[in-house]
Amino acid sequence: MSKPRVTIVGAGLGGALMACYLGRAGYEVELFERRPDPRSGKVVGGRSINLALSIRGIHALHEVGLADQVLALAVRMPGRMIHAPDGRLSYQPYDKDPDRAINSVSRAGLNQLLVETAERMPNVTVRFDHRCQDVDLDGGRAVLVDNESGAEVRSTGDLLIGADGAFSAIRARMQRLDRFDYQQAYLAHGYKELTIPPATGGGFRIERNALHIWPRRSYMMIALPNPDGSFTCTCFWPFSGPNGFDRLQTDEQIMSYFETHFPDAVPHMPTLVDDFKTNPTSSLLTVRCAPWHYRDRVVLLGDAAHAVVPFYGQGMNCAFEDCTELNRCLQQHVDVGTALASYSAARKENADALADLALHNFIEMRDHSGSAAFRARKAIERILHRFVPGYTPLYTMVTFTRTPYSETVRKARHQDRVVLWALLSLVFVVGVAVILAVLP
Ligand SMILES: Cc1cc2nc3c(=O)[nH]c(=O)nc-3n(C[C@H](O)[C@H](O)[C@H](O)COP(=O)(O)OP(=O)(O)OC[C@H]3O[C@@H](n4cnc5c(N)ncnc54)[C@H](O)[C@@H]3O)c2cc1C
Numbered sequence: 001m002s003k004p005r006v007t008i009v010g011a012g013l014g015g016a017l018m019a020c021y022l023g024r025a026g027y028e029v030e031l032f033e034r035r036p037d038p039r040s041g042k043v044v045g046g047r048s049i050n051l052a053l054s055i056r057g058i059h060a061l062h063e064v065g066l067a068d069q070v071l072a073l074a075v076r077m078p079g080r081m082i083h084a085p086d087g088r089l090s091y092q093p094y095d096k097d098p099d100r101a102i103n104s105v106s107r108a109g110l111n112q113l114l115v116e117t118a119e120r121m122p123n124v125t126v127r128f129d130h131r132c133q134d135v136d137l138d139g140g141r142a143v144l145v146d147n148e149s150g151a152e153v154r155s156t157g158d159l160l161i162g163a164d165g166a167f168s169a170i171r172a173r174m175q176r177l178d179r180f181d182y183q184q185a186y187l188a189h190g191y192k193e194l195t196i197p198p199a200t201g202g203g204f205r206i207e208r209n210a211l212h213i214w215p216r217r218s219y220m221m222i223a224l225p226n227p228d229g230s231f232t233c234t235c236f237w238p239f240s241g242p243n244g245f246d247r248l249q250t251d252e253q254i255m256s257y258f259e260t261h262f263p264d265a266v267p268h269m270p271t272l273v274d275d276f277k278t279n280p281t282s283s284l285l286t287v288r289c290a291p292w293h294y295r296d297r298v299v300l301l302g303d304a305a306h307a308v309v310p311f312y313g314q315g316m317n318c319a320f321e322d323c324t325e326l327n328r329c330l331q332q333h334v335d336v337g338t339a340l341a342s343y344s345a346a347r348k349e350n351a352d353a354l355a356d357l358a359l360h361n362f363i364e365m366r367d368h369s370g371s372a373a374f375r376a377r378k379a380i381e382r383i384l385h386r387f388v389p390g391y392t393p394l395y396t397m398v399t400f401t402r403t404p405y406s407e408t409v410r411k412a413r414h415q416d417r418v419v420l421w422a423l424l425s426l427v428f429v430v431g432v433a434v435i436l437a438v439l440p
């Protein structure tokens with residue numbers, strides 16, 4: 001059987017990586033992107049300047065031969081640095097093994113590398129400035145508009161991959177199918193990015209090798225390092241109400257709020273007020289849908305199939321793992337319909353598990369990560385991990401292993417039950433021993 005010709009809509013992180021996978025496997029691929037080519041000099045607005053890359057993403061990049069190149073430009077983050085309201089710092093390693101780290105990478109740099117790698121393959125064509133506006137599901141074709149000429153363009157492949165992000169046009173068309181499940185939920189919190197520039201004369205103003213968190217219970221700020229010495233800070237605050245973005249309207253309100261809540265960050269943020277007023281406040285949402293495919297013609301990956309809130313640093317990693325799995329299914333099954341069904345079934349429960357983990361981790365990061373109880377729990381987890389064979393903390397399984405997300409959750413619940421029973425048994429035995437010792 002000849003390989004289908006593939007159209008991918010969306011040359012973001014997932015779509016561009018999928019083009020690399022399929023290009024290497026010998027498929028004819030057309031990759032369409034609605035934005036202009038970033039190399040054209042046209043300004044392209046974007047979200048999250050940097051991202052945390054971990055093992056699932058690294059594995060996928062390794063499979064397309066790019067992992068070393070990407071990691072060489074990344075900043076390692078082996079732990080989180082917690083900033084208390086009074087400016088005190090406490091460092092929490094992510095794992096018992098200090099060599100295990102998440103990696104801060106530039107979204108734009110990584111995206112460009114993936115697109116250029118795909119573009120270099122003779123069987124892949126990339127077309128920017130093409131926006132998908134409709135889909136012929138039965139034909140596996142996208143109907144696009146050339147933004148420059150206004151002309152309608154039809155893709156020519158037989159298999160259509162929707163990698164067009166959280167507001168996917170391909171998924172929107174699938175939503176009109178009978179028995180297609182779809183759910184979306186916005187957080188009451190949004191996010192705004194700010195900057196800590198490099199120190200005068202170069203270098204980092206705060207600890208370079210850490211993900212910084214200013215947890216303030218119902219809201220927080222985080223910062224990830226960039227190789228040039230700067231940090232990208234992200235405020236995750238409610239849109240409105242107490243501690244909401246809408247409360248800060250004037251320069252004085254912005255300065256005074258930051259001086260009260262993030263006092264140790266303010267001296268490092270010379271452009272704080274301008275950044276705060278200029279940079280957009282964006283929303284965060286979770287999308288769940290099923291099935292992710294239509295016959296042997298259309299399939300979704302990445303945020304188009306499962307947008308998650310960013311608090312586990314796994315959205316891109318999960319999108320990359322989708323590519324690994326879709327590629328594997330296409331290699332394994334000659335029949336494309338079977339390959340798509342098997343991919344869709346395998347990934348769905350994992351994406352649902354990640355969506356829940358990510359929502360839960362927001363509460364953990366903003367409410368608990370600054371507390372003594374949280375530090376104690378993490379210390380106990382590290383001790384158990386070091387000394388109890390088979391015990392692996394949930395964060396470690398999600399971030400530093402390729403255990404399917406749904407299995408990490410099941411395993412963590414089981415471990416928690418075992419540890420609880422072991423503690424209760426210990427308390428019981430000690431109690432009985434004390435009673436026996438004091439009895440005459
Ligand atoms: C603030 C924030 C921080 C994050 N941090 C992390 C992190 O640390 N680690 C991590 O793993 N993940 C993180 N993520 C998640 C990550 O950004 C996404 O999961 C990832 O970008 C998904 O990739 P994608 O290719 O599926 O979608 P996208 O990156 O959104 O790409 C979709 C592409 O499709 C194009 N497109 C859309 N509609 C059309 C159309 N109609 N026609 C043609 N093209 C179209 C878009 O222009 C875009 O280029 C974060 C997200 C946010 C918002």
